[in-house]
Amino acid sequence: MNSNRMVIPSSVREAGNDPIFHIAELAKKRIADIGADPVINSTIGSLMDDQGNLVALKSVYSTFRGLKDSEIAGYASIAGLPEFLNSVVYACFKNHRPDGYIEAVATPGGTGAVRHAIANYSEYGDKVLVQDWHWAPYGTIAHENRREIETFTLFDKDGNFNFESYESKMLELLEKQKRVLSILNTPAHNPTGYDISDDEWKKLVAFYTKTANEHPDWRIIILCDIAYIDFAGKGESAREFMTILSGMPENVLPLYAYSASKTMTMYGLRNGALLCVAPTKEIAEEFKATCSFSNRGTWSNGTRSAQATLAKIISNDDLREEFEAEQISWRETLQKRAKAFMDAAKQVDLKTCTYRDGFFISIPCEHREEIRDYLADKKNFFIVALQKGLRFAPCAVNEEKCGKAPALIKEAIDAFD
Ligand SMILES: Cc1ncc(COP(=O)(O)O)c(C=O)c1O
Structure with a gap:
């Protein structure tokens, strides 16, 4: 030493x-x-x-500049301003709100959301499954939190989602750890620009459902990192998968890492959220309590002015349209x-x-x-x-x-x- x-x-x-x-x-x-x-x-x-x-x-920064000093200077609530938490559910799902118990906790960007998912839904020393082409900070966040990442091969020989690699890695880790946090950055994946298609999501949901039913003691947590979602597809087509990824057994939990960095051009304002679509009320309440505690124990609370800006834009029809x-x-x-x-x-x-x-x-x-x-x-x-x-x-x-x-x-x- x-x-x-x-x-x-x-x-x-x-x-x-x-x-x-x-x-x-x-x-x-x-x-x-x-x-x-x-x-x-x-x-x-x-x-x-x-x-x-x-x-x-322009719509973002004219709203931001119109905030009162106290809306900029004050603390946000630990879990996030209540009006932000309401609005971020719309910003995440828009008109494709899945069935389930939805809760949100404000985080500093999508990075904070990924951090909370890793810290609370994988065990110390566990491996978190990510795509082989991936955003390098997943590894950094995992290490910082005493976890590691494991990769699967994203593409098959035709350039589509490689189910064989994904499913075998998932099962291998589930056998060993009894729980797996799988991070899927989609749509508009960084760094390749890949979108998991709706048909591929249907196959994934069938796999999660079968595996979870066969092993009720296992825990499958799917974190959809949707950092770039508003730059994908046409209209709301990029969000159709959200309603597909629901209605699974109680030991499968979909989470969403929402980032206002790209979607609102708020990179430096550090704004985002982790959202759950829980199969039961208890799992949603557990999510909210745990991730609020994590907020307090890491950065305390988020950037109030950024949360207030998002809430004002989403809750005002004219502003939202602009x-x-x-x-x-x-x-x-x-x-x-x-x-x-x-x-x-x-x-x-x-x-x-x-x-x-x-x-x-x-x-x-x-x-x-x-x-x-x-x-x-x-x-x-x-x-x-x-x-x-x-x-x-x-x-x-x-x-x-x-x-x-x-x-x-x-x-x-x-x-x-
Ligand atoms: C794939 C991916 N996820 C999450 C993030 C998080 O961004 P931020 O913390 O700025 O919201 C980024 C940022 O570059 C990213 O590329």
Whole structure:
């Protein structure tokens, strides 16, 4: 043991630059040196306008600026402002409210919701099941809370949901742990843009139901991480799965991690919620009591002004319509950008993961870091290298540049092959 260490051994972490942060800094520097036009900066995970400025929805920030000082300065209630908790149920489910006992607890962003699900629905030392392509902080949050993640293979050979891998991992963990928290980031999955289809959800529900009926002592908890939901599908089609994922045995619990970061462009205001669709009143009450206690024991309470803004927008018909019209307009912009990328990818024969919706498109490949560095040095094109490939971000790149990017990536992949 290093005798100079003051941190307890299980909390010792490596220092170092986050690789995404590092490449994002390089992109910023290049833009400062040569201007934005010749640069493709696909490192940012936020919605940017065509000139590269952060999008902040007008309906959100005019409401926020209209708050009284006391609505900004005061504490929120521990579980969240009551008017926020009512409104966030609509923001999460809209017109696809599933049958069941629904409760919500405010959290600082979707991150806080994922934290509470891991801390309260998996046991110390247990493994939480996530997709092999996944948002890296799942691992961080699990470790921080003395859990680990286990992955299943998201795609089958045709680029659809890999039931064989998912079901075998679920059963293996259930045999061992008797409970599993399974996090499914859908729709508009980060980093691939995959949506689990309604038919795939029906098959999943059949699997959960059969497994839960055969083993009443097992606990199956499904956390749907819907961080990007308002940038998926058309109309409310992206929420249809919510009514499918209900009516299961009492030992299956669907949870939802709602994030206002992307849906309301409130990244820094730290606002979100964890919601349950419980099969019984007791399970819903247990959820509410436990997650409220977790709020008190971690961050105490959330950002009052952000909660008040969401509540005012959702509860006022005119404001809500204005807000939803802005969301739709940006979703359409994002869909146009992604289409430009995917059409160009097809033309140059660049293979991507199945993309259906959302902020990111992934390209499975080898030599990821070399390709990232080559594109940055030689082509003024900044892209994120992940464990299994490269991540392009149509959320941050205009349509014209989205159309140019695939040929550059393909050329680089071929050069390093
Ligand atoms: C897949 C996924 N889930 C959850 C979150 C949580 O975001 P926040 O805590 O900002 O709401 C993010 C943010 O990037 C994400 O990509």
